[in-house]
Amino acid sequence: MNKAREESVKKLFTAESAQVDTNKGDTYYDDLYLLCQKRIEDLKKLKPLNNRMDFLESVEEQGLERRDFLKWASATTAMLMLPASFTPLVAEAATLMNRVPVIWMELSDCAGNSEALLRSDGPKIDEIILDIISLEFHETLQAASGHQAEKQMEEAIEHFKGKYLLFVEGAIPLGMDGQYGTIGAKGETFVDHLNRVQEGAAAVVAVGSCATYGGIPAAAPNPTDAVGVMDVVKGKPIINIPACPANPSNMVGVILHFVLTGTIPELDSLLRPKFAFGYRIHDNCERRAHFDAGEYVEEWGDEGAKNNFCLYKMGCKGPMTFNNCSIIRYNEGVNWPIGVGRGCIGCSEPDFWDKYAYERPMANANIKAPTGGVEKTVDEFGLGLLTAAGIGIGIHAAASAIAGKKEDGGEA
Ligand code: SF4
Numbered sequence: 019m020n021k022a023r024e025e026s027v028k029k030l031f032t033a034e035s036a037q038v039d040t041n042k043g044d045t046y047y048d049d050l051y052l053l054c055q056k057r058i059e060d061l062k063k064l065k066p067l068n069n070r071m072d073f074l075e076s077v078e079e080q081g082l083e084r085r086d087f088l089k090w091a092s093a094t095t096a097m098l099m100l101p102a103s104f105t106p107l108v109a110e111a112a113t114l115m116n117r118v119p120v121i122w123m124e125l126s127d128c129a130g131n132s133e134a135l136l137r138s139d140g141p142k143i144d145e146i147i148l149d150i151i152s153l154e155f156h157e158t159l160q161a162a163s164g165h166q167a168e169k170q171m172e173e174a175i176e177h178f179k180g181k182y183l184l185f186v187e188g189a190i191p192l193g194m195d196g197q198y199g200t201i202g203a204k205g206e207t208f209v210d211h212l213n214r215v216q217e218g219a220a221a222v223v224a225v226g227s228c229a230t231y232g233g234i235p236a237a238a239p240n241p242t243d244a245v246g247v248m249d250v251v252k253g254k255p256i257i258n259i260p261a262c263p264a265n266p267s268n269m270v271g272v273i274l275h276f277v278l279t280g281t282i283p284e285l286d287s288l289l290r291p292k293f294a295f296g297y298r299i300h301d302n303c304e305r306r307a308h309f310d311a312g313e314y315v316e317e318w319g320d321e322g323a324k325n326n327f328c329l330y331k332m333g334c335k336g337p338m339t340f341n342n343c344s345i346i347r348y349n350e351g352v353n354w355p356i357g358v359g360r361g362c363i364g365c366s367e368p369d370f371w372d373k374y375a376y377e378r379p380m381a382n383a384n385i386k387a388p389t390g391g392v393e394k395t396v397d398e399f400g401l402g403l404l405t406a407a408g409i410g411i412g413i414h415a416a417a418s419a420i421a422g423k424k425e426d427g428g429e430a
């Protein structure tokens with residue numbers, strides 16, 4: 019490859035520009051459209067990185083029609099917060115997902131996010147995409163193990179230097195000089211391993227609650243001093259896709275955005291893509307009308323539960339949790355936790371295990387507002403920080419707290 023060509027290919031994989039300019043002027047989408055069009059043309063000139071089946075062939079093989087694919091492209095364009103005119107570009111980008119190398123690393127975790135990558139039967143388009151991406155290294159899913167796996171990792175890092183997206187699953191234990199977690203024959207600590215492999219990455223994607231904010235390994239008393247990727251990796255674009263597990267559609271969204279634009283998506287203050295985490299569970303919940311009407315499940319299995327009433331009093335943290343699972347759902351879009359009658363435990367928020375994962379209404383606990391700041395009871399939180407809906411929460415919460423006191427024999 020000549021020098022100029024090498025430079026232009028390098029540019030295709032540099033996420034240094036990081037985020038799309040949020041100052042969206044009049045010509046923003048016109049300029050972005052042209053940029054994406056050019057990028058797609060350039061990516062088409064590159065050879066696929068793997069010899070797996072062609073994307074459209076895979077779609078057909080799964081019994082899906084072109085119509086299904088176009089429907090998916092249109093929904094995904096909307097999910098990525100792009101205008102409908104971008105739909106043909108999104109469809110083309112999906113067929114080019116095997117031009118971008120992905121290296122997947124597992125640290126302190128339960129492999130739940132890797133599990134989310136797999137599917138048993140009837141995969142949706144998202145899952146077919148995850149099947150054809152150029153996954154250059156994934157120690158749990160690949161056949162190679164031991165020294166052979168190590169060699170494969172080293173070769174991938176070297177060969178795709180500066181171009182690969184590094185997906186990290188699992189927390190990083192920092193205690194005892196990182197000795198709580200080591201990898202490979204040389205006993206490299208997780209923290210050293212992550213620091214070494216991230217150096218050559220175009221961007222680092224932390225998937226799942228553990229990799230993003232420490233998750234369960236970091237729950238009190240956090241004996242291994244576990245932290246998330248953003249507490250270790252510095253000076254590199256980081257995208258957090260929290261949740262337990264991260265939704266495969268959001269993983270696809272991030273890779274697709276990178277393939278399409280060469281940049282990482284617009285992020286919130288917790289480094290989560292706004293296209294996925296700009297929604298509050300409570301605002302898109304099918305039980306919301308019951309919340310507004312003051313109709314709650316009061317105990318498991320009661321009439322309220324049978325009638326799909328609101329789960330707030332059973333500890334649902336939907337009012338404080340930002341995620342799109344209420345919209346895109348899990349398991350091929352079949353259902354989601356609240357849909358099956360279980361309250362949200364805020365798995366996409368920092369410190370969720372210590373702060374949210376208990377079956378008590380928020381009114382009965384001290385919860386730190388996701389916006390930061392001092393510890394407040396939800397009554398203050400609802401009245402002070404949220405909108406009209408939040409005020410509703412405060413009122414219901416107060417009523418619930420009062421009811422709780424009465425039950426305890428205390429004064430109202
Ligand atoms: S409190 Fe939970 S169950 Fe009730 S409406 Fe909000 S998100 Fe849905």
Ligand code: SF4
Nearest residue numbers: 343355362363364365
């Ligand atoms: S409903 Fe809440 S706990 Fe369940 S997956 Fe969504 S954000 Fe996580």
